[in-house]
Amino acid sequence: MPDTTNPPHRPSILVTGATGNLGREIVARLRIHGVRLRCLTRDQPDPQPGAEWVVGDLTDPGTMRQALVGIDAVFLIWPLLDSAPAHDLIAELTTATPRIVYLSSTAIDDQAARQSDPIVQVHADMEALLHDADLRPVVLRSDTLASNARGWARQVRAGDVVSGPAAARTAVVDERDVADAAVAVLLAQHDHLDHGPHLLTGPEVLSRADQVVQLGAALRRDLRFQALPAELARSRMLADGRPEPLVEALIAASTRRPESHRVTDHIQRLTGHPAGTFAKWALDHAAEFG
Numbered sequence: 001m002p003d004t005t006n007p008p009h010r011p012s013i014l015v016t017g018a019t020g021n022l023g024r025e026i027v028a029r030l031r032i033h034g035v036r037l038r039c040l041t042r043d044q045p046d047p048q049p050g051a052e053w054v055v056g057d058l059t060d061p062g063t064m065r066q067a068l069v070g071i072d073a074v075f076l077i078w079p080l081l082d083s084a085p086a087h088d089l090i091a092e093l094t095t096a097t098p099r100i101v102y103l104s105s106t107a108i109d110d111q112a113a114r115q116s117d118p119i120v121q122v123h124a125d126m127e128a129l130l131h132d133a134d135l136r137p138v139v140l141r142s143d144t145l146a147s148n149a150r151g152w153a154r155q156v157r158a159g160d161v162v163s164g165p166a167a168a169r170t171a172v173v174d175e176r177d178v179a180d181a182a183v184a185v186l187l188a189q190h191d192h193l194d195h196g197p198h199l200l201t202g203p204e205v206l207s208r209a210d211q212v213v214q215l216g217a218a219l220r221r222d223l224r225f226q227a228l229p230a231e232l233a234r235s236r237m238l239a240d241g242r243p244e245p246l247v248e249a250l251i252a253a254s255t256r257r258p259e260s261h262r263v264t265d266h267i268q269r270l271t272g273h274p275a276g277t278f279a280k281w282a283l284d285h286a287a288e289f290g
């Protein structure tokens with residue numbers, strides 16, 4: 001007869017950004033791990049089996065206090081362009097004391113007084129806030145997510161040229177690998193927890209032009225990337241209805257973020273499998289561009 005006197009502890013895990021490109025992958029993985037799963041969204045969620053969905057906003061401490069009740073570990077993103085509103089969230093985390101897995105950026109330069117652009121600066125500020133509050137976060141610094149390519153789908157459907165702001169070459173990482181790494185550290189035994197920072201990269205340094213060519217190969221089409229001058233990229237993004245502060249942050253990232261040749265084995269170390277290529281991501285997601 002099974003011993004039911006001391007059932008194993010099922011950790012309660014809160015996933016922020018649960019509806020996003022990365023968060024969806026983490027939710028899908030945690031569902032099959034038998035944890036108690038709580039997912040945060042700002043919108044009224046669709047009821048889905050295997051997870052509790054709660055409405056909340058990272059900048060609204062009342063909703064975050066509710067979301068953190070009974071939580072052992074939290075996968076934390078900070079998708080805002082300013083870290084100032086995070087102070088209230090830090091206070092809530094200090095009270096709740098869950099394990100925190102923070103999704104940061106490989107573009108952080110630990111030697112620099114100021115980071116290359118506002119998006120990287122926010123991640124550096126968030127890491128500092130979490131450390132200064134003695135929250136001992138596990139820091140996952142992610143390279144450019146392959147899923148950003150979804151932003152090209154409309155252009156790919158319309159023609160063979162994908163245009164946008166140029167970006168420095170970097171080791172684009174499959175968000176499914178980042179999700180595997182996040183799940184590994186969310187579920188790791190306390191004694192085996194390495195707080196990082198873990199530098200999560202793909203296996204190959206790619207330009208946007210390289211990515212578009214590889215996407216074309218997956219679609220059996222000759223696609224090419226056209227880098228737009230900053231002024232033109234800015235006016236197009238504004239015309240598309242993107243908020244001005246976001247557009248300025250994206251232009252700053254495009255013009256100021258340096259090229260990175262760093263390829264690490266940290267995905268392999270955390271997950272036990274190698275990081276996948278962008279070419280594989282493109283093949284697996286080709287239907288989304290058809």
Ligand SMILES: NC(=O)c1ccc[n+]([C@@H]2O[C@H](COP(=O)([O-])OP(=O)(O)OC[C@H]3O[C@@H](n4cnc5c(N)ncnc54)[C@H](OP(=O)(O)O)[C@@H]3O)[C@@H](O)[C@H]2O)c1
Pocket residue numbers: 016017018019020021022023040041042043056057058059077078079080103104105106142143144145147148
């Ligand atoms: N993309 C990259 O290359 C990259 C690289 C390094 C790090 N990161 C970090 O990874 C994060 C996730 O990336 P992603 O591509 O999965 O993002 P995404 O697809 O754009 O999703 C953003 C998520 O953030 C949630 N969100 C936005 N504002 C919120 C708020 N005020 N309160 C609560 N939730 C909020 C959204 O949830 P609802 O709309 O459902 O509320 C959504 O689930 C980014 O935000 C960034 O900080 C990204």
